[in-house]
Amino acid sequence: MQTKTLIVGGGLSGLALADRLHREKSDFLLVEASDGFGGRIKSTTIGGAAFDLGPAWFWPGQPRLQSLIDRFELKVFEQHSEGESLVETADGRVLRSRGYASMQGSLRLAGGLGSLITALVNELPEDKCHLSAPVAALTHTNGEVRADTAIGSISARHVVITAPPRVASDSISFNPALPAGANQALQNIPTWMAGHAKIFAVYDTPFWRQNGLSGDAMSQRGPLVEIHDASAAENGGYALFGFVGVPADSRSKLDQSLKQIALDQLIRLFGKQAENPSELILEDWAQNSLISTPADHTNVGAHPVYGRPPSLTGLWQGALSFASTEMAGDFGGFMEGALEAGENLILS
Numbered sequence: 075m076q077t078k079t080l081i082v083g084g085g086l087s088g089l090a091l092a093d094r095l096h097r098e099k100s101d102f103l104l105v106e107a108s109d110g111f112g113g114r115i116k117s118t119t120i121g122g123a124a125f126d127l128g129p130a131w132f133w134p135g136q137p138r139l140q141s142l143i144d145r146f147e148l149k150v151f152e153q154h155s156e157g158e159s160l161v162e163t164a165d166g167r168v169l170r171s172r173g174y175a176s177m178q179g180s181l182r183l184a185g186g187l188g189s190l191i192t193a194l195v196n197e198l199p200e201d202k203c204h205l206s207a208p209v210a211a212l213t214h215t216n217g218e219v220r221a222d223t224a225i226g227s228i229s230a231r232h233v234v235i236t237a238p239p240r241v242a243s244d245s246i247s248f249n250p251a252l253p254a255g256a257n258q259a260l261q262n263i264p265t266w267m268a269g270h271a272k273i274f275a276v277y278d279t280p281f282w283r284q285n286g287l288s289g290d291a292m293s294q295r296g297p298l299v300e301i302h303d304a305s306a307a308e309n310g311g312y313a314l315f316g317f318v319g320v321p322a323d324s325r326s327k328l329d330q331s332l333k334q335i336a337l338d339q340l341i342r343l344f345g346k347q348a349e350n351p352s353e354l355i356l357e358d359w360a361q362n363s364l365i366s367t368p369a370d371h372t373n374v375g376a377h378p379v380y381g382r383p384p385s386l387t388g389l390w391q392g393a394l395s396f397a398s399t400e401m402a403g404d405f406g407g408f409m410e411g412a413l414e415a416g417e418n419l420i421l422s
């Protein structure tokens with residue numbers, strides 16, 4: 075196969091770049107390693123209600139995301155934050171607080187963020203976007219790059235890698251090898267949120283709201299350290315979700331018992347009504363080798379300063395670029411950054 079621009083990765087950044095090239099009538103192919111588009115964006119639908127297992131929130135002042143939402147006429151709603159918050163102390167006391175709900179003012183998409191991915195994919199020609207097509211090797215010769223993929227070899231003038239930098243460095247063989255500085259840069263860039271896991275408990279009623287609680291809770295005891303209302307906008311899908319505080323390598327050994335310990339915590343915090351969720355879902359991003367590498371299993375803490383390092387520009391005479399959200403200078407790490415990362419790439 076032959077194309078002008080080969081996009082590696084079908085998360086938000088890869089799809090946004092494909093959308094740009096399609097609208098510019100510029101030839102492209104997109105190859106995604108997994109069997110679905112969206113990457114870190116993943117919504118699951120239960121009884122008609124959508125829950126976001128990866129990112130959930132966006133914020134006013136993110137113009138690229140807003141313009142896509144406007145273009146596809148997707149419905150936005152505000153994170154539920156009415157009611158008191160809870161704090162669980164290390165010694166197990168549960169305190170109610172009238173304080174500010176930490177995600178107040180954050181925005182969500184009705185239908186889940188997966189509906190944005192679906193809307194983007196629907197705009198693209200089917201024969202240009204391939205699933206289950208991991209790139210294993212890239213070879214630069216005679217002003218062209220050859221990609222060895224699971225669906226055959228593809229030659230392109232440009233290759234844009236939107237896989238997370240560490241995943242690209244660990245899983246793709248570059249021939250000739252990238253300069254040491256470039257390889258080091260790829261390894262040094264933490265993949266935003268890739269070491270995290272979320273647990274969702276889905277309920278028939280929003281009993282916490284009825285009890286004057288917002289669903290927000292902070293816990294020093296765990297295993298969930300930060301809990302929020304994750305209810306869908308419509309179709310009666312009520313849920314609480316929490317970020318798991320147990321480090322990635324330890325929680326992989328707990329697996330099913332982690333869900334039970336998290337449920338016990340929800341009962342401690344929100345009462346007996348929490349004991350029978352209709353679904354209890356664990357989404358552990360650290361176990362997804364297309365998103366997370368062992369280096370990402372350590373929590374990065376504060377939001378890193380992202381942006382494309384100089385060592386990752388001009389590679390292979392400009393034929394090789396990187397454009398995951400981690401390459402964005404303003405909104406790096408966020409979905410808005412995934413849209414920002416590829417927008418100014420020159421692919422003439």
Ligand SMILES: Cc1cc2nc3c(=O)[nH]c(=O)nc-3n(C[C@H](O)[C@H](O)[C@H](O)COP(=O)(O)OP(=O)(O)OC[C@H]3O[C@@H](n4cnc5c(N)ncnc54)[C@H](O)[C@@H]3O)c2cc1C
Pocket residue numbers: 082083084085086087088105106107108111112113114115127128129130131132207208209210236237238241242245246266267268270271272359364365397398399400407408409410411412
């Ligand atoms: C738990 C969690 C919560 C988050 N919360 C928020 C939030 O509330 N708000 C927010 O703005 N952001 C949030 N984020 C971050 C947000 O998800 C990312 O900014 C965004 O989705 C990144 O998109 P991307 O396309 O750059 O990368 P990705 O989504 O990582 O896409 C990369 C794609 O490349 C593919 N790939 C990997 N290797 C190969 C290969 N060799 N060949 C082909 N394809 C390959 C992968 O399968 C994947 O589909 C969160 C992320 C997580 C995990």
